Amino acid sequence: MKREDNPLKSPPRCAHPCDDCGLRNNSAFLKSTAEELDAIESFRVGSRSVPAGRSLIEEHIRSPQLFTLYSGWAFRYKTLTDGRRQILNFLLPGDFIGLQDEFAEGNTHGVEAATDVTFCVFERDKLWTLFQRQPKLGYDITWLAAREEKMLDDHLVTAGRRNASERIAMLLMHLYRRAERIGMVEDGWVEFPFNQQHIADALGLSLVHTNKTLRRLQRLGLHKIDDGKLRILEPQALETLGDYFERPLRRVPLI
Amino acid sequence: MKREDNPLKSPPRCAHPCDDCGLRNNSAFLKSTAEELDAIESFRVGSRSVPAGRSLIEEHIRSPQLFTLYSGWAFRYKTLTDGRRQILNFLLPGDFIGLQDEFAEGNTHGVEAATDVTFCVFERDKLWTLFQRQPKLGYDITWLAAREEKMLDDHLVTAGRRNASERIAMLLMHLYRRAERIGMVEDGWVEFPFNQQHIADALGLSLVHTNKTLRRLQRLGLHKIDDGKLRILEPQALETLGDYFERPLRRVPLI
């Protein structure tokens, strides 16, 4: 008998085997075969939790492990030596974490929990074995990497070529759509555990200017952020302003 | 008897089989086994050339093919609907191109040749077959994707958190180091087929401001750009200014 808990709503636990994984019932993800689940199971070495504000991966230290986020919000970031921080992207349940430093010596990203998070842990050294045993899962991982690169492309366009209000419009729609896709929206509200410094660091803006721009869009009635939750009031207006239209989202593989 | 031409120096031609590939003699790349070469060979459907300034991949059109750049410089970019362009990254021989739109409907990047380029063409539909037949090559492709994502991370930090001179310092060092790695530096000079508009679009700056900043760094004696070639005069100064230190570069797989 499966427990089928939903990590998005109930307190997460992931001690159970992958074929009983609450996230896998989510319609945003592709189904895996029994053999694939088996391979994932032996790739996985356990699960961990980290409270909001703490690190999953310390910057500049190559983690010997890979993760799949199971519940909560996190983000990847890098900092310059004088402390300026850039958030690279935001992580939601199902996101596969850590592939980027497959080869880097130092100079790696950090990953921080924005809410309390739970995640599955995989041994990096077993990655190659996984590719051998189940090429399909290797293909899936590549697919996930390509998808994340695509998101980075969009963020780079944002940071490079959009002005402040366009940036904010783009980010809000992006995050909302992604959360919506995996069923994290309830009554039009999404959990939004980011403060204005996070938004500023993601968009390459200063805190003050972020505040003023955010406030202006909210006064215009385009969105609302309240009590750690986000609501989109005028999706079309925000999409047009940000010149950002989320393409139809396919089902995504889950490792 | 192998021809062993060097695509970096002599006029490129790639009608010959992969085990006779000029690029594979380059010490920047990992050696492949005979079986791998065989698999790559059957994955490949031919080679093509495109003159400077023309497209390898049209923006917004999902290419049914994947490429490996064989000779020359190219770049990936995206444009907003009002024409603002952002260059996402630069492509050198050995770079694998097109994985990013593995799933995107429209909304894809464009790829343009900066010099005359030659590249190998692969059938996207055969990618999965390749993973099955040679998981190692699948692993390599993932590796390449992760590496490119890492470069995007760095560019995002640049666009988001560095000022104009820091951006330029970072970009010049980045491009120089990458070109150097595959032996494209001769007497301290690298082919540099980019105009100031390219640099501006890569860094998220205006043309005018790019010009003034570039000029200032050149007057300071940090670098020289002349006749389509770049020379780094003060690598340390540029690295410090850009807060960007290229990590030791490993050998890279070549598909």
Next chain:
DNA sequence: CGAATGCTTGACGGTACTCAAAGATTGTGG
């Protein structure tokens, strides 16, 4: 030699940054 492309420079303006300080909210300990 005129057109096209790219580089350079100056003038001016605005978007976004910095500095500063005052609310608002939350958490903590006495």
Next chain:
DNA sequence: CCACAATCTTTGAGTACCGTCAAGCATTCG
């Protein structure tokens, strides 16, 4: 339960970095 600290948000003032506009110059090419 209140006081105080800590964190985050908000607002104002002044500034600067960078963008836009405009025009001149250099080089290439047909």
